Amino acid sequence: MTRTPDIASGRLNDTALAVNFSDAHPPLTKEQAVVEADRCFFCYDAPCTEACPTGIDIPKFIRGIATGNMRGSARTILESNILGGSCARVCPTEILCEEKCVHNTREEGHPIRIGALQRHATDWQMDHGGQPFTRAPETGRRIAVVGAGPAGLACAHRLAMHGHDVVLLDMHDHAGGLNEYGVAAYKLAGDFAQQEVAFLMEIGGITFKGDQKLGRDFSLSDLRRDYDAVFLGMGLAGVRALGIEGEALEGVQDAVAFIEDVRSRDKKTVPVGRRVVVIGGGNTAVDAAVQARRLGAEEVTLVYRRGHEQMSATPVEREWAQTNDVTVRLWSSPVRIVEEDGALAGVEFSRGAATGDGRATYDAQDTFIVPADMVLKAVGQLFVADPVSGDSILIEGGRIVVDGSYRTTMEGVYAGGDCTVGEDLTVAAVRDGRDAAEAMHLALCAAPVSGVPA
Structure with missing residues (x-):
């Protein structure tokens, strides 16, 4: 007689599940945040800032918390990392900024809780005024961003800030990528991932289209024909x-x-x-x-x-x-x-x-x-190259090859995040998307507006 494995849903009741999947690390209170911020030495050439892939001026944002300038603190974070809220929750700060904190060399050996302070500041901003940036005058340029994960979202936001129109394409029904679909539920509890996407989209100029898959619903050639530039941030789908x-x-x-x-x-x-x-x-x-x-x-x-x-x-x-x-x-x-x-x-x-x-x-x-x-x-993820393998995109070691400006070997096409060689960290993907957007903006500004891809 053939039996079936003992796999079932509903092993726990609603109350137990609510507790088990609540926020794993509750936020700091205002008083706790000020006390923690006051521990900072506000180092010149701070090693914690050097260790942050997005280069957030950490002493500056912590000083903002210590002095009650929450708006300035949040802006300092978000101008470097627009997804600073989720990164504060999911980044391995213990091996990045906090590992380099000079408090580690002191007798107590307890680094500043940089991640918790970053969450405190970005959460305050999302609760008190929303998007702190304004959009530049429209440029008439249209850019396609494939993949609505951290890299794609950061790229789209920075391009929109510069006045470009962005169409964000993703295979899922919701934007967010890894933050929405691939992180443990207790790390980004509730619907924070979607709240952050909505916050980011407040900049304007970004249109999201879900259930759109490269290689199935459109090709890279289609995008080059219809848009002035393309950014690939598909992550690792395999x-x-x-x-x-x-x-x-x-x-x-x-x-x-x-x-x-x-x-x-x-x-x-x-x-x-x-x-x-x-x-x-x-x-x-x-x-x-x-x-x-x-x-x-x-x-x-x-x-x-x-x-x-x-x-x-x-x-x-x-x-x-x-x-x-x-x-x-x-x-x-x-x-x-x-x-x-x-x-x-x-x-x-x-x-x-x-x-x-x-x-x-x-x-x-x-x-x-x-x-x-x-x-x-859970033995590793892979970049699925099939959707771009027929185009002139160089792939080596299972990842898309880009230069120092995030340009691929196909003219007008840029890439960043996990689909390229890198640290495979959320914060690194945000950096890639942000910096690729800056490179795209410079290239687009140097090219005439003619209605055809530059």
Whole structure:
């Protein structure tokens, strides 16, 4: 008799789910923010600013909080990073700005809580007056931005500020990209991602068109014909396969798709296994594992093929997994998905050991099985090149090649964010979109307005 894996929705009631998916890190109160801001030394040539991919003048915005100039504080952040609200919530500040804080070298060793202060200032702005920037006179230029994630949104906003008309195209029904569909629900709680998109769109001059996919609904050649310039910010739409036996079994799915389900559906309707195995060692793996646990999974095991030091998940994320009762097993490589009576029953792993250079060697004869009703694969995402492979876009190492001005090898087409080589961070994608927009603006200003692509 064929059985089915124990995967079900509604394992927890509404009250429990509301608690589990509430804001993981509640905001600072006004008093807490002022006290924290007063700790800052307001360093000249501040190392924290140097560590921020978008170059936010961190001492300046913190001084604004300390002196009660909230509007000035928020503007300092947003003129460098228009998505400063979401970046304050999702950025690994512990390995960026906060890691470089000079307080780390002092006896107490506690850096300024820069991320929390940034959230305090940007939230204040969104609650007290909305968009702080005004749009320049219209230029008559039309630009297509493909991908409404952090890179595309930042690019669209900066182009609109310069007076250009922007059409933002995305395969999803809503703008936001990773922030809307790919981040753990407790990191961007409630509908903050859409609130931030609405805030950004207040600049004017930006038209969003959802359910529009490059290669299906339009081509790159179409865009070059109809627009003065094009920005590609599609991110990483593909996922790596494990390439092992049993991967097609019911109950085995991509962690990215699971996270999107959790973000876009009523939590009570998202099915989860009683025993879940997550394969991978990045932040996506941690997000999937913790959310599975918070949906009501009784046992969640995150398994990674190497050690802690090689995991791309930050130390804070690894600790977060363990404090949420996720079991972490290291030096284990998946061999096969185990099937019993026609259904998923577990994952077989081979034990490994470090070789001294950070790599691992595995013993095919030394294996163990972790029981599972659900397996979530989080072994990396890929850029899907098919929609642009027929055009003169150079792709190397699975990413679009750009020059120092974010220009691709196709005239008039720029790119940035995860689809190009970089840090694969939200804040880095914002920087790419912003700087690409500046480069596009300079090029468009130098070209005559003729009604045809420049």
